[in-house]
Amino acid sequence: MIKHARFNKRQQAVEELVHRIESGLLADGHLLPGEKQLAEELRVSTGTLREALAELERRKYIAMQTEGSAIVTYDGMTLDQNNGWTQALADTGARIHTELLQLQAVERPQLSLKFGLSQFITLVRRRSHDDGSAISLERSLMPATGGLESLPRTGLIDESLTITLAAYGFVAQNGDQWISAEPLNQEDAFLLGRAPGSVFIKALRTTYDRHGRFMEQVESWLDPQRFRMYQSLGTPK
Missing domain, CATH: 3.40.1410.10 (Chorismate lyase-like)
Known part of the structure; x- marks a missing residue:
């Protein structure tokens, strides 16, 4: 049950971010807000947020880059x-x-x-x-x-x-x-x-x-x- 709930939260975060990207709220080439801020906005843990971001990267919506890399x-x-x-x-x-x-x-x-x-x-x-x-x-x-x-x-x-x-x-x-x-x-x-x-x-x-x-x-x-x-x-x- 806990695993299922976590999966739902991750999917909800993915869908919300996809909506923001496709609607232009998050413009192409712009940096995403910091993890803490974004997790609070989406009401998920940072761990769930990272899973959602990994899914978005896999689907080519975003490109992850480590700061200073x-x-x-x-x-x-x-x-x-x-x-x-x-x-x-x-x-x-x-x-x-x-x-x-x-x-x-x-x-x-x-x-x-x-x-x-x-x-x-x-x-x-x-x-x-x-x-x-x-x-x-x-x-x-x-x-x-x-x-x-x-x-x-x-x-x-x-x-x-x-x-x-x-x-x-x-x-x-x-x-x-x-x-x-x-x-x-x-x-x-x-x-x-x-x-x-x-x-x-x-x-x-x-x-x-x-x-x-x-x-x-x-x-x-x-x-x-x-x-x-x-x-x-x-x-x-």
């Missing part, structure tokens, strides 16, 4: 990375070719103690524009546990790492990302078809799932002619 653009178009880089780039209409260069089990002694794991799965992918020029190189490191140890044999689901991780119960909850501009070493320059020392954007992201488990560390090298990082600060006026 970085937005990545490709040729000026914002990338929605919730479903992974492959889908995000495809959604822009860009004709991008993704090559799987490596998918195998490896040992990383320097990271074993940090993450409490003896073995990892590494995935290396290169993405190229339709004209043949490489635009990014991505190295992902995942735990060789929870079924992921079979990936070198079974491969990715729908060629998506995000979908594959979710299928094995790894759903991102939190993490951190370091972004810098660094020169390419000889190996990476060769893979990207650039001269050693060429400066690329480097993003190093570590992600943990909703259970607090390490799920991925990914190092991305991005062509600065194609990619840019945007970050909003403070309270929008």
Whole structure:
């Protein structure tokens, strides 16, 4: 009964927000009120409100963004990375070719103690524009546990790492990302078809799932002619 009542409140919140959006009360591109204010207006708990907002995002009525988070653009178009880089780039209409260069089990002694794991799965992918020029190189490191140890044999689901991780119960909850501009070493320059020392954007992201488990560390090298990082600060006026 409690679960049913909570479901009804969530649906009522969803319907009210859809009404506000479709009637123009909440204009496209405008920020929603804060969680506390919105929950009070709709007379629901913040937990129920978050479930309603997640439903609206799934139905493409809104786009959720963590305050102060970085937005990545490709040729000026914002990338929605919730479903992974492959889908995000495809959604822009860009004709991008993704090559799987490596998918195998490896040992990383320097990271074993940090993450409490003896073995990892590494995935290396290169993405190229339709004209043949490489635009990014991505190295992902995942735990060789929870079924992921079979990936070198079974491969990715729908060629998506995000979908594959979710299928094995790894759903991102939190993490951190370091972004810098660094020169390419000889190996990476060769893979990207650039001269050693060429400066690329480097993003190093570590992600943990909703259970607090390490799920991925990914190092991305991005062509600065194609990619840019945007970050909003403070309270929008």
